[in-house]
Amino acid sequence: MRLSRLFLPTERQPPADAEAISHKLMVRAGLVRQVGAGLWSWLPAGWRVHQRIVQIVREEIDAIGGQEMLMPVMHPAELWKRSGRYGFPEQFRLEDRKGAEHVLAMTHEEVVTLHVANAVRSYRDLPKILYHFQVKERDEPRPRAGVLRTREFIMKDSYTFDRDAEGLQAGYDLHDQAYARIFDRCGLEWYRVESDVGMMGGSMAHEFMAPCAAGENEVALAPGYAANVEVASAEAQPVEHTALTGSLDTPGATTIEAVAAAIGAAPGQLLKAFPVVLDGGERVDVFVRGDHRVNEIKLRNALKSDFRPAREDEIGRPAGFLGPSSDVRTVFDAAIAPGPYVAGANREGVHEVVTVDGGERLDVRTVVAGDTVNGSAIAIEPAIEVGNIFKLGTRYSEPLGASYLDESGREHPIWMGSYGIGPARIAAAAVEQFHDEQGIAWPKAIAPWDVEVVALGKPGSDEARAAQALYEELRTVGLDVVLDDRAAGAGEKFADAELLGCPLRLTVGRRSLESGAAEAVARRGRADLDPVPLDGAVEAVRERWGALP
RNA sequence: CGGGGAGUGGCGCAGUCUGGUAGCGCACCCGGCUGGGGGCCGGGCGGUCGCAGGUUCAAAUCCUGUCUCCCCGACCA
Numbered sequence: 001m002r003l004s005r006l007f008l009p010t011e012r013q014p015p016a017d018a019e020a021i022s023h024k025l026m027v028r029a030g031l032v033r034q035v036g037a038g039l040w041s042w043l044p045a046g047w048r049v050h051q052r053i054v055q056i057v058r059e060e061i062d063a064i065g066g067q068e069m070l071m072p073v074m075h076p077a078e079l080w081k082r083s084g085r086y087g088f089p090e091q092f093r094l095e096d097r098k099g100a101e102h103v104l105a106m107t108h109e110e111v112v113t114l115h116v117a118n119a120v121r122s123y124r125d126l127p128k129i130l131y132h133f134q135v136k137e138r139d140e141p142r143p144r145a146g147v148l149r150t151r152e153f154i155m156k157d158s159y160t161f162d163r164d165a166e167g168l169q170a171g172y173d174l175h176d177q178a179y180a181r182i183f184d185r186c187g188l189e190w191y192r193v194e195s196d197v198g199m200m201g202g203s204m205a206h207e208f209m210a211p212c213a214a215g216e217n218e219v220a221l222a223p224g225y226a227a228n229v230e231v232a233s234a235e236a237q238p239v240e241h242t243a244l245t246g247s248l249d250t251p252g253a254t255t256i257e258a259v260a261a262a263i264g265a266a267p268g269q270l271l272k273a274f275p276v277v278l279d280g281g282e283r284v285d286v287f288v289r290g291d292h293r294v295n296e297i298k299l300r301n302a303l304k305s306d307f308r309p310a311r312e313d314e315i316g317r318p319a320g321f322l323g324p325s326s327d328v329r330t331v332f333d334a335a336i337a338p339g340p341y342v343a344g345a346n347r348e349g350v351h352e353v354v355t356v357d358g359g360e361r362l363d364v365r366t367v368v369a370g371d372t373v374n375g376s377a378i379a380i381e382p383a384i385e386v387g388n389i390f391k392l393g394t395r396y397s398e399p400l401g402a403s404y405l406d407e408s409g410r411e412h413p414i415w416m417g418s419y420g421i422g423p424a425r426i427a428a429a430a431v432e433q434f435h436d437e438q439g440i441a442w443p444k445a446i447a448p449w450d451v452e453v454v455a456l457g458k459p460g461s462d463e464a465r466a467a468q469a470l471y472e473e474l475r476t477v478g479l480d481v482v483l484d485d486r487a488a489g490a491g492e493k494f495a496d497a498e499l500l501g502c503p504l505r506l507t508v509g510r511r512s513l514e515s516g517a518a519e520a521v522a523r524r525g526r527a528d529l530d531p532v533p534l535d536g537a538v539e540a541v542r543e544r545w546g547a548l549p
Numbered sequence: 550c551g552g553g554g555a556g557u558g559g560c561g562c563a564g565u566c567u568g569g570u571a572g573c574g575c576a577c578c579c580g581g582c583u584g585g586g587g588g589c590c591g592g593g594c595g596g597u598c599g600c601a602g603g604u605u606c607a608a609a610u611c612c613u614g615u616c617u618c619c620c621c622g623a624c625c626a
Contacts, residue, residue, distance in 0.1 A: 014560095138626075490587090
């Protein structure tokens, strides 16, 4: 490709409202452009990156026996009503000309299960791995950070169909291993974490996380331990107890900070009340240490029920002064070590010292940096979720009637798994992880081009002709090469090359004609490599190429 | 959904408070110079100031309404 003809609108300045590095650089480098909130076009160079990632994913899913197909983006609403997933706030809904309801797909469990339900009869038809790359539509409440969180994006989603839990485990493991190969091949720093199963239902889930500053997820890390903070569990740091007894007048002190200040105690000596009402209507008072926060996902999982905050009239005691009460089911967070704590006295303006010992214990708090796992302090860092794997079990096969007959002719629901990867997020994560002041430094597996040949001198000059000859020679041996043959100054060409971030840059100018070699620079680290002789360039480039990240 | 901010040539911005008919840098076009880090000189093109209504002799500027986008938080199959 010649830059003089490429649609590559680079910008000197980032968009005024961009915050995330990948947002700024991908726009500046001419890879993507915004169309609306959470709606993005991929321009030619950006699409090459996307397609290279897609191809890596395709190869690895094919390698575990996946069969690529394609399902539509628009679905009859009825199908989603059957699965019980109709009416999510994120779901785009529309009507056709006849007034029939449709939805735009957030994922494809319903459709793929429909096909399997209609076609699979026998255990002999299992297992199956089906996948596709298709647009997903989600009406996100807040799209952000360029291509990191969008309302429309392409996802590779695969689905496994097995006869039982063991089969599902095998399909799950295959994906786990394929994903590891995919992210390694893409050149990302990544790790696998335990995660919440969320609204997907199912019994087990892991996320593949690429650490970076713009990440929306928080991950708790310790040697041998990695978990999404949504589900992470750790030993709390101990609190020192100062001697306090009896009841304490705390008029107007309704927050932890205010109470701690009023009585001269550390927040960790207090109990924080979190009154909720479960789905079934049961009232529960949850207590965590004053310096901790309730983790609503962990709480929901621990209570095995959705819940909502209790209203004041349901609590029946003055909010802000709640303490343990024998009148209502009471749950203490596991991090509340037995001992005395300051809690509300269930009377306006009064706190009192209570002794917690035993009681119903559940782990429902959000871990904080410094907590320990196996004696090691955890760190919490942001990361982008680039892939996830879910065990769905029979959550979709039952409502949608996907079943098979076993050897004895008995009918069973099919066991399913669901596995997603977002190529756009891999691209953005790579930019977040590998960039410098000048621009992007792509991992070579997903760069838009392998080599950028910068031709200095006027178009038509000896330098330009030598650059073109080099460009053509490298192309003939299968390298993806882009030639900067524009009539621009050297500085502009170097600046654009560093923005775009191809792993290897070869410069052909007057000096090259004198020395008979093109200068070679590795983009990552902007490191000078041994020059590439113009005569015999292919071998030299191959050799330089092999050492690049 | 709560809070904050912004819409003025392709990009980044000034002008709005104090109304007088739109400006700067970059980019772009033409000519020339330069040709190894966004170079220089000269000459140009391009915007009914998000949209609608109102006030006024006169609106980018004041008033009302509305749309869109961004950031923080909540949310995030």
